[in-house]
Amino acid sequence: MGYENSIKAFNEAYSVIPGGVDSPVRAFSSVGGTPPFIERGEGGYLYDIDGNRYIDFVQSWGPLIFGHRDSDIELSVLDSVKRGLSFGAPTTVETDLALEIVNMFDGIDKVRFVSSGTEAVMSALRLARGFTGKDDIIKFSGCYHGHSDSLLVQAGSGAVTFGNPSSPGVPADLTKHTLLAQYNNIESVKKCFSDSIDGIACIIIEPIAGNMGLIPAREDFLVELRELCNEHSALLIFDEVMSGFRASLTGSQGISSVRADMITLGKVIGAGMPVGAFGARAEIMSHLSPEGAVYQAGTLSGNPIAMSAGLTSLKKLKANPSIYQTLEARAKRLMNGLEDIANDANIDLVTTVRGSMFGFFFSSKSVNNFEDALKNNSDLFAKFHQGMLNSGVYLACSAYETGFISTATTDDMIEETLRVAKIVMNDIK
Ligand SMILES: *Cc1c(COP(=O)(O)O)cnc(C)c1O
DSSP states (O other): OOOOHHHHHHHHHHHHHHHGGSSGGGGOTTTTSSSOEEEEEBEEEEEESSSSSSEEEEGGTOOTOBBBHHHHHHHHHHHHHTTTTHHHHHHOHHHHHHHHHHHHSTTOOEEEEEEEEHHHHHHHHHHHHHTTTOOOOETTTOOOOOOOOOEEEEEOOOOBBBOSSSSSTTTTHHHHHHHEEEETTTTHHHHHHHHHHOOOOEEEESSOOOOSSSSOOOOOHHHHHHHHHHHHHHHEEETTTTTTTTTTTGGGTTSSSOOOSEEOOOOGGBBBBBOOOEOOOOOHHBBBTHHHHHHOOOOTOHHHHHHHHHHHHHHHHHHOOTHHHHHHHHHHHHHHHOOOOHHTTTTTOOEEETTEEEEESSSSSSSOOOHHHHTHHHHHHHHHHHHHHHHEEEOOSSSSSSSEEOTTTOOHHHHHHHHHHHHHHHHOO
């Protein structure tokens, strides 16, 4: 495969865009090489500007559950475009999409739409703090909730649970209100509650973590989080920007019995357009402006084109719930096949599947939290990634991302991927 045009495009981009990309993961920093510049997508395939074709397991990092250029979504977008791009005034399609969501999720009476997952989480945290009158929040190492200040935290020294900024430009005064706990470890959460000085407003968690590889929370862990929140009058927020409509139609609600007070959504609800949302019971949502005093706004929030794309997508999913069985069966076929291939090549590999989401670690034991995930053999991953890419399989360019199956990912594509993986695994062992 040649990459001449992409190399040229990357160099040009580099001169005017930091790192040549508008979101860091796209730069291929952790796997090396040049990112292919994309010309177009079609169903389960991506085509780059050198004319290479790839089986796409990234799906724009999750949103494209129907693959590229789904005809129903495309038609609804084109129809909406012809009526104007944005009005800054209410439209009925916002209510239609909100209704779909509140009817789908237990305990969610109202939602507000924003333009990204980052914005959804940032707004949800402000609402949780405004509602409870408390300042501290608990997050888990390895969970990603977007790039807002309070969430760019890393563990401090020793046994301290208060977070330190993980990026220059984030004031320590902000991150000191974010306490860090370990995923799937309830004792670490209890310690945060006892360390908190200002009181805990909320726990925010990806109930099916997809940003440190794919690591689902254990059910008993979620049950205990729920109990701790009840005991301390804190809100439990499930960040389902990735897992919503991906792990099941209703994200973690289709898998776990634990219900959060608030949920955040994104990715699939926009079907590839920029959308985020946060929702909760009416009592909480009524604290949001203009009904309540907690301020939140957006010029392009509830954009009619994005809402149309999302509405069409959710209606299609709801009308065909068996989609998830098909997607999960394909994801399992892919992961089981990969495990067998790794086994034959004497390479340690552990895999996980939740609905249309899949993850694998080059690791010898099960992975339950970020610390376990870091033991992944990143050198082997980089080689595997590069080998697969050069053979026409587009996997996430980091060991700490989740892979996605779309309805356009056919059984033949899975077979082709496994055929290629067998060659690549034997090359890199
Ligand atoms: C992607 C993601 C976000 C951030 O969404 P953006 O649209 O990239 O801002 C937040 N939380 C989770 C769980 C995500 O996967």
